Amino acid sequence: MPPVFSHGDLRLYLLNLLDEAPRHGYDLMQALSDRTGGTYTPSAGTVYPRLSKLEEEGLVTKTVDGRKTVYEITDAGRAEVSARSGDLAGIEAGLADSVRLIADEVRAGVREAMRSLQADLAAASSAPSRPTEPSASDARTSAREQVRRADELLSEFRTEVRADLRSHVARGGDLAASVIDDLKSALDEAAAAVRRATRG
CATH class of the missing domain: 1.20.58 (Methane Monooxygenase Hydroxylase; Chain G, domain 1)
Structure with missing residues (x-):
């Protein structure tokens, strides 16, 4: 099965997940695994650098909640998700295809x-x-x-x-x-x- 996320898609999909609700890093990794039918389980070394980059770009903020760091999308991040809704639709279609293949x-x-x-x-x-x-x-x-x-x-x-x-x-x-x-x-x-x- 070809990769679900091509270049740049993972960054956008992380933003999309944060647009749904604030999440901590492990929650994001689990959500990515769930949405791809278990065919893609990213490592912390893949997710956290992208979250740091999104924070540098002002698209997400992070707050420490006990031992967890919670990430939340900013207005600028929401604007990007909205502007790239067509790209997200293509990614979602790919995920749906993955689920159908498993069935x-x-x-x-x-x-x-x-x-x-x-x-x-x-x-x-x-x-x-x-x-x-x-x-x-x-x-x-x-x-x-x-x-x-x-x-x-x-x-x-x-x-x-x-x-x-x-x-x-x-x-x-x-x-x-x-x-x-x-x-x-x-x-x-x-x-x-x-x-x-x-x-x-």
Whole structure:
């Protein structure tokens, strides 16, 4: 994914964030990470020099509040944000694209996992019987091992998808109902394939 902030954009976006409300440095870094869907997390060495420059230019002021330094936009800073509203709209569009890409990746990952599971189940259900059947004890041991594998796969899938979805929403991303509808449909299809394979 290309950088969200091209040359000079970060400076303007910091001003935009301060136009919303006064913030301390860590809050600004967290806001940048949230607005970019976690794809960009600036360091203190990136943010604070830009804030110092904005202060030198008279666009922000800072006050010390306990152990925190709070930055606040000035009237001159607001004037610049207003004058460059078109540039900000372009930056916001880029951020929205980033969120959509993350949602698309989650959706594609779920579909691919379900397709793979369905193909494996179909192959298992159509495999010819072995000429020499294993003993009942061997068959039970093998079946238990496959159940254990299924438990692991389902647990990993649940953990990964849940983490992806929660992280996406925590970063302020939109989550369309169609994504969850697609997930339910894929899971229903996988469950039906398991039933067909086990009821042979």
